[in-house]
Amino acid sequence: MSNKKRVLLVEDDEIIAFLHKHFLEKCGYETIETVDNGVEAIEDVRTMLPDAVLMDIRINGEMDGIETAQRIREFSDAPIIFLTGNSDDGTLERAKLTARSGYLIKPIRQEDLCEAIAQINIQND
Amino acid sequence: MTSHTHYHKLLQRQLKKVKEKNLTSEDSIEELLRLVNESYESLERDNQHLKIIIRESSSELLEANNKLKKAHQELADNYSKEVNLLRHLIDKSGEAVQVTSEEGVMLYINQTGAERLGQSVEHLLGQYVGEVEKMFVDKKDWDEHVQDLKDNGPMIIEGRHQRKDGSIFPIEANAFYSQQDDKGYVIAFIRDITERKRMMQAMQDQHQFIRQIIDTVPNLIFVKNQKGQFIMVNEAVAKIFGKSVDEIELKYNDEIHPVKEEIEVFNESEKKVIEFMKPFSLEEQFTLANGEIKTYFTTKVPLERADGTIDILGVSTDITEQKITENQIKQSLSEKTTLLGEIHHRVKNNLTVIFGLLEMQIIQSNDENVIxxxxxxxxxxxxxxxxxxxxxxxxxxxxINVSQYIEDLSRNIYKTYHRFENVQLEITAQEPILLPLNKMIPCGLLVNEILTNAYKYAFEGKTNGKICISTQLLESHFLLKISDNGIGLDEKKMSGKSQSLGMKLIQSFNKQLKSEMSITNENGLHYTFKIPIS
Structure with missing residues (x-):
């Protein structure tokens, strides 16, 4: 079994998901699953116990990324990194209410992603 | 006692004495004659006196008689004057006066009455009343009328008089029954009401005309009193209630409409009209008997009546179709807005993908220049x-609010070049300044170029620095200032053949923005752009 940290990727755009998966690998993380909606994300966190979740805020389904994260937080402490646009203060404020979370403003650079996950892991550790 | 009575008694006494004593002496005769003479003289005096008295009394009587005659004449004159005056008044009063016997025979009619009928007074007197009043052509009707007057007293009746030429005109009569010397009379004061009838007809025609207008318009028109009763409604109102106009008037809403929620809205708006004494307009919904829901635009205004009471006049227009169209337009607009938003999101995602792909190439490249x-x-x-x-x-x-955008963009670029931790970023943004999309793209690229160049070149060899950005609305222009306190730019790179790519791009964006640009290359680079907003 690999020692790599396992990340669940929640992203509704396949190409962006592919890119972010690639960045995560470059950062030394394993993407255990990519899902495009909140319901599957909650289920995967429950069953696969990822070390971190990379969560786009705008995803498919009735729940957005923030609501999904709040539901996850009810049973999991896995750190969550939100991906969001930069112009919506209201969304950022909502995201910040989720415990053990951080955020990155899209479009993201691999360097920023690695740094964000590392920072969250450091906090968790 | 009068003197002749006195001498008469003396004579009788002397004669008795002569008889008793049988006196024949000359003395006695002398005495007797003397007495006779005295009596005669006394009688003469009394006679004269009586004549005087009679003469005096006759004079007084004559005088009294004259006075009496004079008074009688004055009385007769006055009476005659009064009668003439009354006759004159009756003739000229403008009202016809008619006295008819109980049997219906005209006993008196004044000049006015006769003139109105086109007849002479003489011709009319003695005629049966039914000859001029069409109501009483049948004698039975006259008898009933007389009985009515006897039973119920004076009354006002309307009838139709016929003129000599056969034409008919309407009259109104104040009639009463009177009995004199065991004979019954009907006295009537009769007015020609042709003009009144004409005016009433005109008013009725006017009323009908207005009513026709009110009932023809498709708008709902109604008047309610402050208690909420309908005082007047037009046909359109009656129609939506599924009732007749008469069935609605004087009714309350809740007596004729079952939907309480709608009634509450009606009542609430009417309260406001009365409370503020101002017109009030609103959209109201009304459920028809078949369940169809209509939307009306209603204006309600206070209506002050002649007696000072305040009612509520309402006019409603059926806007159901417009509302449906409006909702369709709104929905269509909403769909297009959503679609447009989705397009922006897709564009943003595509740019994110391109950004990510470039990021992948950066990861794979070892060439710093390429990176x-x-x-x-x-x-x-x-x-x-x-x-x-x-x-x-x-x-x-x-x-877009360009101030907010520039602030976000600047901070983002600042984070990208985070190795310049000692370079301060100072942003003074006046909000909100809205700039259209076609200006936002070159404006964003312009700011990106200047800030990127500043971070890359302005602070070479310096340990710290400062970049200042300010945005300001200047009438119809957006004023953008970006300055740094760096080393400035080589004058050769500002223009001409050696002009840097960055400067070329800045000038290109400036041209696209149709803005006025000024650059100062002293104690750093200072850009000012005056960008027209529209």
Missing amino acids: QILRESQGRIRSMSMIHEMLYKTTNLES
Whole structure:
């Protein structure tokens, strides 16, 4: 079994998901699953116990990324990194209410992603 | 006692004495004659006296008689005057006066009455009343009328008089029954009401005309009193209630309409009209008997009546179709807005993908120059991506608050070049300044270029520095100032053949923005752009 940290990727755009998966690998993380909606994300966190979740805020389904994260937080402490646009203060404020979370403003650079996950892991550790 | 009575008694006494004593002496005769003479003289005096008295009394009587005659004459004259005056008044009063016997025979009619009928007084007297009053052509009707007057007293009746030429005109009569010397009379004061009838007819025609207008218009027109009763409604109102006009008037809403929620809305608006004494307009819903829901635009106004009471006049227009169309337009607009937002989101995602792909190339490249070029491209993509992000997030899909955008973009670029931790970023943004999309893209690229160049070149060899950005609305222009306190730019690179790519791009964006640009290359670079907003 690999020692790599396992990340669940929640992203509704396949190409962006592919890119972010690639960045995560470059950062030394394993993407255990990519899902495009909140319901599957909650289920995967429950069953696969990822070390971190990379969560786009705008995803498919009735729940957005923030609501999904709040539901996850009810049973999991896995750190969550939100991906969001930069112009919506209201969304950022909502995201910040989720415990053990951080955020990155899209479009993201691999360097920023690695740094964000590392920072969250450091906090968790 | 009168003197002749006295001498008569003396004579009788002397004669008795002569008889008793049988006196024949001359003395006695003398005495007797003397007495006779005295009596005669006394009688003569009394006679004269009586004549005087009679003469005096006759004179007084004559005088009294004259006075009496004079008074009688005055009385007769006055009576005659009064009668003449009364006759004159009756004749000229403008009202016909008619006295008819109980049997219906005209006993008196004044001049006015006769003239109105086109007849002479003489001709009319003695005629049966039914000859002029059409109501009483049948004698039975006259008898009933007389009986009515006897039973119920004076009354006002309307009838139709016929003139000599056969024409008919309407009359109104104040009639009463009177009995004199065991004979019954009907006295009537009769007015020609042709003009009144004409006016009433005109008013009725006018009323009908107004009513026709009110009932012809498709709008609901109604008047309610403050208690909420309908005082007047037009046919359109009656129709929506599924009732007749008469069935609605004097009714309350809850007596004729079952939907309480709708009634509450009606009542609430009517309260406001009375409370503020001002017109009040609103959209009201009304459920028809068949369940169809109509929407009306209603204006209610206070209506002050002649007696001072305040009612509520309401006029409603059926806007159901317009509302449906409006909702369709709103829905269509909403769909298009959503679609446009979605397009912006897709564009933003596509730019994110391109950014990510460049990022992959950066990861795989070992050539710093290539990385540098790719990073610059990423910066330009990000500046455009942020615009689409903002457009997608805001309700206004055509323009953006440029101050907010520049602030966000500047901080983002600052983070990218975080190795310049000692370079301060100072932003003075006046909000909100809305700039249309076609200006936002070159504006974003312009700011990106200047800031990227500043971070890359302005602070070479310096340990710290400062970049200042300010945005300001200047009438119809957006004033953008970007300055640094760096080393400035080589004058050769400012223009001419050796002009840097960055400067070329800045000038190109400036041209696209149709803005006035000024650059000062002293104690750093200072850019000022005066960009027309529209």
